[in-house]
Amino acid sequence: MVELYGQKLSSRLLLGTALYPSPAIMAEAVKASGAEIVTVSLRRETSGGKSGGQFWSLVQSLGVRVLPNTAGCHSVNEAVTTARMAREVFGTDWIKLEVIGNHDTLQPDVFGLVEAARILVAEGFEVFPYTTDDLVVAERLLEAGCRVLMPWCAPIGSARGPQNPDALRSLRGHFPDVPLIVDAGIGRPSHAATVMELGYDAVLLNTAVAKACDPVAMAAAFGKAVEAGREAYCAGLLESRDMAVPSTPVIGMAAFS
């Protein structure tokens, strides 16, 4: 079980709801993944509220918790206002806080992120900050009142997997009691398993499932990889060694010459 802001969850996979071939496939993928939390967003309504209403009904029918995001916000003010509107619509204090700092890399503006987190925590929000793997930024976010951290492992949608495992390891080591979720950059189930083996509490991904040839099958694959990685971490992994070490006993070998 993992606990996020007092909410106990069996699944350690959080899934995004964007980029699927159809809403029906998205719904099937969520079920196949076992995810108990999905991310959603807010956008301008163009058809009298009907398209948003249909999407929201579908998400509600899945019986999962929603984590609204502030995706696409490039300023503190935009992110804070979007968070307030998301709370109104989705009826949750949870917010996946994104303050984007660069159009090309979609990396977080960590200065704006800390500032926005401070404002939202003061208003009673439970903030899930999308951040880099920088240790000092993580400390500032915790000082601001965040009780979960969501470092990237590679740029959003890049599918490159853990680019700096040492930094991820360092965060895990420094904050043993803070739930850490890798958000962004996961491309393959093996990437998810890798960060779970580092002791991360959960993984949040979207594109790797939604853009697979078979998103439903890939969702199931990620569900298994996250579980496998977690079980491996808990079981205690063998440290890598410089030299070969035989596994078959060397005592009792026959002598043929």
Added chain:
Amino acid sequence: MKLIVNGQSHEVAAETLAALLAELDFQGGWLATALNGDVVPARERDRCQLTEGDRIEILSPMKGG
């Protein structure tokens, strides 16, 4: 009066935010609204008076990552 709704110019008769939603045929409890950058909760839309040139945002749930 002329208002900017979701980035587009509209000529409307509505004088409150609630009336504006009705006039533009926006329905549903899942809509979020903001007036000139400030959130207006659903319960305050009746009392939210509009003036010429106001910028209104009407948002609704959307897929997201």
